[in-house]
Amino acid sequence: MNEAPHIAPAPVALVTGASRGLGLALAHALAAEGWQLVITARGAAELAEAEAALAAVTKVVALPGSIVDDDHRARLAEAAEGLGGASLLVNNAGSLNGAAAPGAEPLPRLADFPLPDLLELFEVNALAPIALTQLVLPQLRARSGAVLNISSDAAVEPYLGWGGYGASKAALDQATAVLAREEAELRVWAVDPGNMRTRMLQEASPGEDISGEPLPEQIASVLLGLLRDRTHSGRYRAADLAAAPAADRGGR
Known part of the structure; x- marks a missing residue:
């Protein structure tokens, strides 16, 4: 009697900040390519909407919560293990200005940045991704997996008013580079996605017309090329990845 062919389980991706913007676009792109998903975000209602849409395509576990919470990060890692173990971690969740109250200047100057908010900004944008990566690393090592950290051009360019956000993303960039070694x-990978037509960009640019910026779905399709080509570890700009032939992006 012929034995049934062995079918490898679908790979698992853990995506933070997955209720909207680039995180949601990446989740949909991964689902379309057969990935199982663990998704998280702070907004429970938006995350539930994302879960309902993704569940029509793939197996998905949605866990609302904050990535700065130790117990929540542990639940995320456990959920990924329960699906078979993560092959990809996407650290996309981020904050522009920490806990600044609605109606405050979205991006305070460093001279005026409340230190508790600055601390929270570093916790969300740098410390929590490192902490979640620590938890998921055993799963990733077992599968020769990947970590995708979403960075920003503010990590390398001194934009007025972006000092707190940029410094936190610069810290994440350095952690990414060391982890790669x-x-x-x-x-x-650390990737600067560039400007996108998202709520976060609009909040950072009140009153500005961002309708000409690319949609997150366009950037997500570019970032998936990193996975397909198993591009060498490093820091990249989405614009450069889109322009570069696959042969120039490394490989196994």
């Missing part, structure tokens, strides 16, 4: 069997 320490975990040579993985792929570890």
Whole structure:
């Protein structure tokens, strides 16, 4: 009797900040390529909407909560293990200005940045991604997986008013670069997606017309090329990835 062919389980991706914007676009793009998903975001209602749409395509576990919460990060790692173990971690969740109250200047100057808000900004944008990566690393190592950290041009350009956000993203960039050296069997990327037509950009640019910026779905399709080509670890700009032939992006 012929044995039934072995079917490999679908790979698992853990995506933070997945209720809207680039995180949601990446989740949909991964689902369309057969990935199982663990998704999280702070907004429970928006996350539930995302879960309902994604569940029509793939298996998805949605866990609302904040990535700065130790117990929540542990639940995310456990959920990924329950689906078979993560092959990809996308650290996309981020904050522009920490806990600044609605109606405040969206991007305070460094001289005026409340230190509690600045601390929270670093916790969300730098410390929490590192902490979540620590938890998921055993799963990623077992599968020669990948970490995708969403960065920003503000990490390398001194824009007025973006000092807190940019410094927190610069910290994430440095952590990404060191992790790539320490975990040579993985792929570890920091990617500046550029401006996108998202709520976050509109909040950072009140009153400005952002209708000419690319949609998150366009950027997500570019970022998936990192996975398909198993591009060498490093820091990239989405615009450069879109323009570069696949042969120039490295490989196994």
